[in-house]
Amino acid sequence: MPFTNRSLAAREAILSAARARFTEQGYDRTTIRQVATDANIDPSMVMRYYGSKDGLFAAAVDVDLKLPELGAIPREEVGGVLANHFVTMWRNDRNGPLSILLRSAVTHEEAAERLRAVFADQVTVMVRRLLGDGAEAELRAGLLSTHLLGIALTRFILALPPVASLDDEDLVAITAEYVDRVLNGPLPVGTAASGGGREQRVRRS
Template identity: 75%
Template sequence: MPFTHRSLAAREAILVAARARFTEQGFDRTTIRQVASDADIDPSMVMRYYGNKEGLFAAAVDVDLRLPDLAALPHDQVAGSLAKHFVRMWGSDQGGPLSILLRSAVTHDEAAERLRSVFGGQVAAMVRRLLGEGPETETRAGLLATQLLGIALTRYILRLPPVVAMDDDEVVAITTEFIDRILGEPLPPRA
């Protein structure tokens, strides 16, 4: 059944309200009734479009990292390009799907699994394209995710003063160093 203009507008109003509630209250404290009230829509419509709170959450946090094609870049520009991409993305996502997902992943298993899926899938695929298949590729992708998520968590969610005080260029420079090490230097031997 095709969506009408009115149903598309209702869906968008629901998602805007849901993102605001999930950002403010997290997954556990947000209710369908609150979201419906904020969207000025009957709760049954939220259920009709999204099924349940989990379905609504999944739609509200549908995330594409929009990773740049790094394979065409010279090796010495890869880390800087990736660092700039993520700093810009996190900075422009305040209250958006990625911030909601990161904030909710700490306390909600489904959000944590979704975040693992996004970073495990998209970041790991990018690292495989850059480095090829190998025994360390997944480890490097995981370590890269720790840096990218760590910057986001400390700067935009926890708002640690020393990290917040840094300007974007400083964050990019430091993140570039970490990414270079993760992608290019030998990993310590495993026990």
Template identity: 50%
Template sequence: MTDSTVARRSDRTRAAILQAARERFAADGYDRATIRAIAADAGIDPSMVMRYYGSKEGLFAAAAEIDLRLPDLTSVPRAEIGARLVGHFLDLWENATGESLVILLRAATTNEAVRAELQRILATQVAPTLAAACPRPEEVPTRMGLVVTQILGLATTRFVLDLPVVAALDRATIVARLGATVQGYLTEPL
């Protein structure tokens, strides 16, 4: 067997494990999902999961690895930043990235390690992006916290709780109404 054949098999195994982990974490939550169940879903021995990811926490971190692909706000007209951010996050939640975000959000409510991962994502991806829109650098943490209350609130009510009134809102309404709130959090005096 050639090295490239082994590498392809390894890549397929990793992909199967990650897919099974995402589905299992989404269905069962972080605490109830087990390495044994994930391995069974992937059609492999549990020792393979441990070989590739080391622990349940390592597997979760890999399964929930998220790049928010936030837009460069320096070229966005200041009055449009809130709507742009809301639209961007809505797009993320509604595409394939949304599955990982829902898993992360659900698990963060009950697991400290997952909560720390979510906080890391916010600190390393959201805060630097919002810094471009904030009038004062020292206000970035507070403004980010306020923005996140809206973004995660929308995600929780629309994609986790599936609250009918929120789930039924059309994109234009969400972007306009929530965008105005986010805009205020970013640009109004604190």
């Protein structure tokens, strides 16, 4: 179906209503009918645009991390640039696609699969561009994702003190140090095994 201005506005109204409902009450309790009512659009149109509740969810959590191109940035500034990017992104996303995806992913395998895809397609690709292909770049990308998701979880979702009440600039400084170390520092992997080749023991998944 052609994307007219009218259908684009309708789609945006639907996605916005869907994100609000998914945030408030989760995937299970959200219905196409509720979203249609909120968006002031007939439920049949929601089905026509998105096919199913699952299709609507997928469209609502279509996450673009908008990661910066790191190749152009001096290596010692990479940690700060990435930390700043993530803290700003999470602050602006509070009830956005990424928060919905994370909240849903802990109980829904489909959402978890989608979240894994976001990190594989975007964070891992970015780190590979910086560090080259190979298991070690993949592991560093995974650990970077672990820390960024940990920060998102404790600061923005669980509101764990005192991480939740840190100044943005302190959070960026702390995150920058970790990002720098996880991208460039030593990786204590395989050292427990007796002299085993480190690269070999980093498993591809």
